[in-house]
Amino acid sequence: MLRIKNLAVKLEEEDKQILRGVDLTIGAGEVHAIMGPNGSGKSTLSYVLAGREGYEVTEGSATLEGEELLEMEPEERAAAGLFLAFQYPVEIPGVGNMTFLRTAVNAQRKARGEEEMSAGEFLKVVREKAKKLKIDADMLKRPVNVGFSGGEKKRNEILQMAMLEPKMCILDETDSGLDVDAMKLVSDGVNALRDEGRAFLVITHYQRLLDHIKPDVVHIMAAGRIVKTGGPELALEVEHNGYADILAEVQ
Numbered sequence: 001m002l003r004i005k006n007l008a009v010k011l012e013e014e015d016k017q018i019l020r021g022v023d024l025t026i027g028a029g030e031v032h033a034i035m036g037p038n039g040s041g042k043s044t045l046s047y048v049l050a051g052r053e054g055y056e057v058t059e060g061s062a063t064l065e066g067e068e069l070l071e072m073e074p075e076e077r078a079a080a081g082l083f084l085a086f087q088y089p090v091e092i093p094g095v096g097n098m099t100f101l102r103t104a105v106n107a108q109r110k111a112r113g114e115e116e117m118s119a120g121e122f123l124k125v126v127r128e129k130a131k132k133l134k135i136d137a138d139m140l141k142r143p144v145n146v147g148f149s150g151g152e153k154k155r156n157e158i159l160q161m162a163m164l165e166p167k168m169c170i171l172d173e174t175d176s177g178l179d180v181d182a183m184k185l186v187s188d189g190v191n192a193l194r195d196e197g198r199a200f201l202v203i204t205h206y207q208r209l210l211d212h213i214k215p216d217v218v219h220i221m222a223a224g225r226i227v228k229t230g231g232p233e234l235a236l237e238v239e240h241n242g243y244a245d246i247l248a249e250v251q
């Protein structure tokens, strides 16, 4: 599904190398987690995959089902099936949440050569999915994320993901700032989308999210590289011992 090879990235503004040769392959149906100390480049990796400005790719490639993502515009990446739930979801004043979702869904469908969802069908589907995430009707009418609590924003991102049905979902610290109940809702939302045609990359600081969203593979990122890869037990090791042992081992 996603194949990242020797990806090296620096900041455009200053001569600062952030990613130093990331290699990562995620198969369809798999859930991978990335953990790692603050500042190791986890968010940068997700931003670069999404096509955010300000970064220069100096080496490497990232393909989604064989197509080079790094050459696509951000909206082309989304149409190709990439979805990112950010650590800090953006607020869009003046645009109703429902309108935003419907526009995004229909743009996606158009890009895939599918028919638009009718207004009636859209309403039915969005209400059903919102209910599961405990997002009430009022939140669907309000401007996107404006005045939403941290937990509401994260649940809203999962709703966007559920509506768009992407192939490759990347969640960057979707658990940060969530209480236990909200984390459970978000995890249930993600688990409901697990499918053999879809893959997930979950970036998290905490093993507890991985109790709910059980990963097949866990990677540790440090100083712009993936330095260790293992199974779910690796996340438990981090939880108990921190990163020091792992980092000492790979140096």
Ligand code: ADP
Binding pocket: 011, 018, 036, 037, 038, 039, 040, 041, 042, 043, 044, 045, 054
């Ligand atoms: P993580 O998500 O693993 O905590 P980040 O990808 O956010 O790490 O950051 C990696 C490194 O790059 C950090 O040292 C951070 O300060 C730096 N960095 C990222 N974006 C910028 C930016 N726009 N300007 C300056 N430094 C940045």
Ligand code: MG
Binding pocket: 038, 039, 043
């Ligand atoms: Mg961070």
Ligand code: MG
Binding pocket: 042, 043, 044, 087, 173
């Ligand atoms: Mg980050």
